[in-house]
Every structure is written in C-alpha cells, then in structure tokens.
Amino acid sequence: MTQCLAQLPLGILHGKRVTGQFDGGDISSDGGLVLLAQADAQLGLTRQMAACLRDVRQPGKVRHRREELLAQRVYQIAAGYEDCNDADDLRHDPVLKAVVGRLPETDHDLASQPTLSRFENRVTRRELWQMAQVLVDQFLARHEAARPKYVILDFDATDDETHGQQQFAEFHGYYDHHCYLPLIVTGQVAGGPQELLVAWLRRGACHAGRGALAVLKRLVARLRAQWPGVPIIVRGDSGFALPDLYTWCEAQEKAVWYVIGLAKNSRLLALAEPHLQAARAEHERTAEKVRRLHDAEYAADSWPHERRVLIKAEVTDRGDNPRFVVTNLRGAAAGLYDLYAARGEMENRIKELKCDLRIDRTSCHRFAANQFRVLLHAAAYLLLCALRYGLAGTELARAQVSTLQRRLLKLGVRVKETARRVWLQFASSCPLQSLWPLLLARLKPRPA
Secondary structure, eight states: OOOOOOOEEEEEETTEEEEEOSOOOSEESOTTHHHHHHHHHHHTHHHHHHHTSOOOSOGGGOOSOHHHHHHHHHHHHHTTOOSGGGHHHHTTOHHHHHHHTSOTTTSOOOOOHHHHHHHHHTOOHHHHHHHHHHHHHHHHHHTTTSOOSOEEEEEEEOOEEOOSOOTTOEEETTTTEEEEOOEEEEEEETTOOOEEEEEEOOOTTSOTTTTHHHHHHHHHHHHHHHSTTOOEEEEEOGGGOOHHHHHHHHHOSSOEEEEEEEOOOHHHHHHHHHHHHHHHHHHHHHOSOEEEEEEEEEOOTTOSSOEEEEEEEEEETTEEOOEEEEEOOOSOHHHHHHHHHGGGGHHHHHHIIIIISOTTOOOOSSHHHHHHHHHHHHHHHHHHHHHHHHTTTSTTTTOOHHHHIIIIIOOOEEEEEOSSOEEEEEOTTOTTTTHHHHHHHHTOOOOO
C-alpha cells in the first residue's frame, strides 16, 4: 500500500514544532472488531448465513470466498461503514483482514466495492428466505437451555426512504415520501431484552400489517416446535389491528394472546366519554395529569363478535388523550395496558437499526439485493447485541449500539505480523481495557 511521506506542519506546542506524517505502519482505527469476531465465532452467525448462499462462480477463479465476503460486509456495517464504497479503503485495513481470516500483512487484500456489489446482486429469493430463518435460529439457540414462562412478539413497521429507481419503492402518504416499509419483529423471553427475529423489506405503499399474520404463523410454529405449549403474546400498534390476526390467535388450542392498539373512532370515543368526564373533573380539581383505565366489550362492523377493549381515559394540561387496545388476555385493565405500553421500547431497537447501523441504506436497484442488505445489517445488529449481553453487570450492560461502536469498536491499534504471531498493540490508556478479559471469557465459542 502506497504511503504519503510528506511532513504536515501542525503548529507549535511549547516551543516545539508539531509535525505529522503518514508513516506509522499498519495501524487500524477499529481494533474492537476482534471482539465482534469472537462473538461471531460463538454464534456462528456469518457462517450460517453464508451457508445459505450458493456460489455459482468458477472455483479456479475465486479469490474471495462467500464466507469472507459476507463477514467483511457485516463487520464493516457493525463498525459504522454501511456503504459498499467504504470497502475500497477498508480492504487494506489490517484488523478487518485479520477478523475475516486473513493475515494482515502477507495475505492479499479483501474484496473491493465492485466485488461486494456483485455479491449482493446475485442473491436469490430462496437464499434470502433461508438467511431470514437464521435470525430465528439464533434466538432459539440463545434460549435453548430452559423453557421460558412466556414469549412476547412485538410487531412494528418503519419507513425506509428511497431516493432512486429502486424496485417497489412507492410513495407512502403517511410518511409523505417514496420509501420501502420494512416489517420488524422482535422476541422477548420472560422479561429479557427484545431480540431481533424478522427484518422483512416490503414495498412502499403496502399496509403496515401486510404479511404480519403469515409471519406470525411461522414464528409460532418455530417457537412451539422448541417449546411446546409456551404462552405467546403478540403486541403491535393500530397498524396491526387486523381481524384475521385476532381470529387466528383465538382459534389456537394453545394460548396465543394479543394486545394490539386500536385507532380512535366515534364509537370508541363514545365508550370513553363517561370516563373522560370523570378524569376531566379530577384534573380541574388537582391540576395534575389523570389517567384512568377501564374496559368494555366492543365489536367493529367487520368483527364476528365482541372483543375486550381497554380504555385509557387520560387528561393532561394539553387536553384529552384517550387510547384503546384490543386484547384477549384476562386480568386488570391497568396491568394489561402497561403490558401494551411496554412495546414502546421497540422504538429504541428500530432507532438503533436505522440511526446507528443505517439499515435503511437500500440503494440497490434490485429489490432482492436491498433485502439482502437489510439482512446484512440485521446480522451486524445481532453481533453487537451479543457484545451487549456479554457485558451484563457492567457499565455497558444497557448501552445503545452507537455507544458500543464508539467505546468498544473504535479503538486505535498497531498491528504487527511476525513468523509466529499477529500482535495487536492497543493504547495503554484505553479506558475500558478492564472489561476485555471478562468479555472474552463470556464469548468463548460454544462446544461443538
């Protein structure tokens, strides 16, 4: 790699000239990627995903194996390099080469942007389906040791704004721009963290709940295959208020419960009005926010029978704030509404996916290639979550993805390759160096 040896004048410090020069040797700004590679070795994530892909290239001409291509792309995304173009510089990075499985100095460089783009664009729908199953496999493997008391499945949709001629990118009136509308599903085991199960790219103008029932059926079948009879709770906002979904849940012999938001309408507001009147009176008397929880039997015109609806009659300084939730769960209205409201934590998961990992960087023309990118970003997210789980009991146990990137991955390191070893020399003043032995011990690969 050609280095610029020009001296850079950077001012005067206490009478001494400060001079910069790009001759430090093999140094990387992403030394923490070795932790990510340890997490990947424990989970077998990129290996499992790469096994879903059929390599149609001529074997004698292959320089970058599919496992290396997929790992390179996922590790780059996790480190904050979401664009394929970044590979043209990072392909020389000594740490990235090492974590992908190549010697940092003596092995040839990693794949360039054109190679990765060809890799992304030759994926098939069948391969995408198999890769999507790996996300669920990872969830089940993480919790295989014990049968959970219950599992919560959170469904949500989010916009993925598009700016070019991507297939199936359409104008969405609610978001007021051209976009895709991905479906995100997380799973939560008995009070644990929300874990990514589904990241499914959909065309831009579809309904928020499009395909949700089909996804739910497959998820319930997979969960029940490992944990027969485990109670499953489905949560979602009013975009998933689908009569077919309620009917299917109610028809299951083994419990599938739902708590799903309902959009306001005149009949629901009429049911809430007596409770809102009482809340208004109390608010006028105390000048404080008042929240009352009640329930009622209600049937929309498209429903075959009445269902239980939770009514939140809330009054604040800004006025009335009624909310409605349909459910087939039994129990006190207040507790059930709080269970529904806890789904708001999923917004943080979507924020991490979009803001920290740029899962919405779907700029390929082919829809299948964009779905492939979504799964690559999902894989990067799972690896960072594995680091977060490994940091349980530490100051980073609940850290956001952006914090993990900044404090764990973005570490300067000098790389040296000798006849017998590859040395990674981190800064002596690294503030989180005490966490590394603990994290590495928790990230030991699972026994075969």
